[in-house]
Amino acid sequence: MDVTEDPQVTVFISYSHKDERFKEALEEHLAVLRRAKKISHWSDRKIVAGSSWAAEIDRNIETADVILLLVSPSFVASGYCYEKELARALKRHEAESAVVIPVFVRPLDLIDEPLMGLQGLPKDAISIIEWQNEDLGWRDVARGLRVVIDELLERKRRYHEPSGFSTLQETLAEMVESLDRRDKSGPISGISFGLHDVDHLTDGIHAGQLITIASRPSMGKTNLALGIVSSVAVSGLPVLVFSTKTPRRDVMNRLITITGRVSHTRFQVGRLNDDDWPRVTHAVHQLAEAQILFDDSTDLAFSALRERCISAKRKLGALGLVVVDSVSYIKVSSETGAHEEVIARGLKALARELDCAVLVTAPVSRTVEIRPNKRPNSPDLQNWRELADESDLVAFVYRDEFYNFDSPDRGTAELIIAKNQYGQVGPVRLVFAPEYGTFSDLTFNP
Numbered sequence: 001m002d003v004t005e006d007p008q009v010t011v012f013i014s015y016s017h018k019d020e021r022f023k024e025a026l027e028e029h030l031a032v033l034r035r036a037k038k039i040s041h042w043s044d045r046k047i048v049a050g051s052s053w054a055a056e057i058d059r060n061i062e063t064a065d066v067i068l069l070l071v072s073p074s075f076v077a078s079g080y081c082y083e084k085e086l087a088r089a090l091k092r093h094e095a096e097s098a099v100v101i102p103v104f105v106r107p108l109d110l111i112d113e114p115l116m117g118l119q120g121l122p123k124d125a126i127s128i129i130e131w132q133n134e135d136l137g138w139r140d141v142a143r144g145l146r147v148v149i150d151e152l153l154e155r156k157r158r159y160h161e162p163s164g165f166s167t168l169q170e171t172l173a174e175m176v177e178s179l180d181r182r183d184k185s186g187p188i189s190g191i192s193f194g195l196h197d198v199d200h201l202t203d204g205i206h207a208g209q210l211i212t213i214a215s216r217p218s219m220g221k222t223n224l225a226l227g228i229v230s231s232v233a234v235s236g237l238p239v240l241v242f243s244t245k246t247p248r249r250d251v252m253n254r255l256i257t258i259t260g261r262v263s264h265t266r267f268q269v270g271r272l273n274d275d276d277w278p279r280v281t282h283a284v285h286q287l288a289e290a291q292i293l294f295d296d297s298t299d300l301a302f303s304a305l306r307e308r309c310i311s312a313k314r315k316l317g318a319l320g321l322v323v324v325d326s327v328s329y330i331k332v333s334s335e336t337g338a339h340e341e342v343i344a345r346g347l348k349a350l351a352r353e354l355d356c357a358v359l360v361t362a363p364v365s366r367t368v369e370i371r372p373n374k375r376p377n378s379p380d381l382q383n384w385r386e387l388a389d390e391s392d393l394v395a396f397v398y399r400d401e402f403y404n405f406d407s408p409d410r411g412t413a414e415l416i417i418a419k420n421q422y423g424q425v426g427p428v429r430l431v432f433a434p435e436y437g438t439f440s441d442l443t444f445n446p
Helices: 017-029 031-035 053-063 073-077 079-094 134-160 170-186 194-201 223-235 248-260 264-269 276-288 304-316 341-356 368-371 377-390
Strands: 007-015 039-043 065-073 099-102 208-215 240-244 290-295 319-324 359-362 393-398 412-420 426-433 438-441
Touching: 007 017, 007 053, 007 079, 017 031, 017 073, 017 134, 017 194, 017 341, 031 039, 039 368, 053 079, 065 073, 065 079, 065 290, 065 304, 073 079, 079 099, 099 134, 099 194, 134 319, 134 377, 194 412, 194 426, 208 341, 223 240, 223 248, 223 276, 223 359, 240 248, 240 304, 248 264, 248 276, 264 276, 276 426, 290 304, 290 426, 304 341, 341 359, 341 377, 359 377, 368 377, 377 393, 377 412
Parallel strands: 007 039, 007 065, 065 099, 208 359, 208 393, 240 290, 240 319, 319 359
Antiparallel strands: 393 412, 412 426, 426 438
């Protein structure tokens, strides 16, 4: 797309040829949007002689921003419409790469049909032919479509908006302002991790930063990430959490037990003691005032992650932190390049686009377990080395007691800062309380 031109939304119309008159009526009511150059629409009537009709349909349905399904008994009876085009549309809907809208043109029984999970038009799923005045029904369809089209156009304009150039003088002025803010900000210039020793080494969390926390399983990286979520959110900054591994209810339970320092086991089974209740109440009160959004989708495409982040920022006005647990669950199209490389670069670009920090958890290769010193380092990320290259901060969680039951370091953990844009690298020793799932400072005395 030429970014100098206004973007358009591409619309694919799927219909049975027995409903040709409804397709033509729809096109008439889309004329206003078409003349305003907000949309371009396509149906199989645009296939020219000599073309492969199946290939043309496939190409256009895969590239459309909006897929309209003209639903009728004939549509459902059509093997190609229902089994081919609907299946492709639903696949793109699930990947959130297109908006799929059923347009009911003739009445039929659709109970338990997959497309009934989609919000359709006209309102209340009253088919066009059932309206006393069909034009009023089509007007209702056109108004519903306009809302969708305008929202998609806003996203496209924002995505393709050039950043422009900055002069040396403007950049210098921004740098001086930044230095002045940092001078007045206190001990750190970023957002606190909630761990003073970590803050001291890293200067906190900064907007536009990509942070990777990695470890072998059961080291506590998810709990550490949620502890950071709690700290940032309770400080008053909005947080968006993608918990691909864990249902949002379990994430919420963890946040309560971490924030309130309550036994997770007792909380899960509902056996709280007298000391637990005030802590739970305090944690609930703190979190109730916080702005945290959850997304526990198990199938998460990077394009969908980006759109949801942008939507959350629009809803909340700003974001302080985005957390993805775990990066391994993010998917990208196989056509865009190496999976890990595309995701790593995309996450860094997303942090800059959102102007907030993005924190991801990542796995560490099991090869560390055959070494005498099992502390992980950047090469142990293996397939995710590109993530380490793109990240501004890379930290590994290590607990010696996991491998050595009688370890003298039992009850502690190391957060090994392996890469740090804003400060030094090295290990930070923390207290780890497995009962609560919390990490806290070992040496800091407030």
